[in-house]
Amino acid sequence: MLGDTAKLSAALKRDANGNVNIDGLKLNSGALSADGQASLADGKLAADVRGALSDVSLLSKDAKGSIAFALNAQGPVTAPDLSMTVNSDRLLVAAREITGLKLTATGKADAANPAA
Numbered sequence: 001m002l003g004d005t006a007k008l009s010a011a012l013k014r015d016a017n018g019n020v021n022i023d024g025l026k027l028n029s030g031a032l033s034a035d036g037q038a039s040l041a042d043g044k045l046a047a048d049v050r051g052a053l054s055d056v057s058l059l060s061k062d063a064k065g066s067i068a069f070a071l072n073a074q075g076p077v078t079a080p081d082l083s084m085t086v087n088s089d090r091l092l093v094a095a096r097e098i099t100g101l102k103l104t105a106t107g108k109a110d111a112a113n114p115a116a
Helices: none
Strands: 007-014 020-029 032-041 044-053 063-065 067-076 081-093 096-108
Touching: none
Parallel strands: none
Antiparallel strands: 007 020, 020 032, 032 044, 044 067, 063 081, 067 081, 081 096
């Protein structure tokens, strides 16, 4: 999935109270690209990342096509709510065509009480 090199850039700011803000997050490596932002303030996490994998055959030799994805995390750093979507206009998997794919998953990242 990743190429021989990865290009990562972001603007990171930390204030006097220890709150952290990441803007302009960008990752490019091989068939994977992503961008987004995140913050951690007063014990709360907020993150949004969007990206794409332009060649899914890197995940499975029986698959062809590309996907787009979006990840979101919101809430207390110890138990944020998570959501993820994966979309593809057209995939070919095990010689079968899949069109208009949209997968959505939600959950809570709470080690004491995980939920999906």
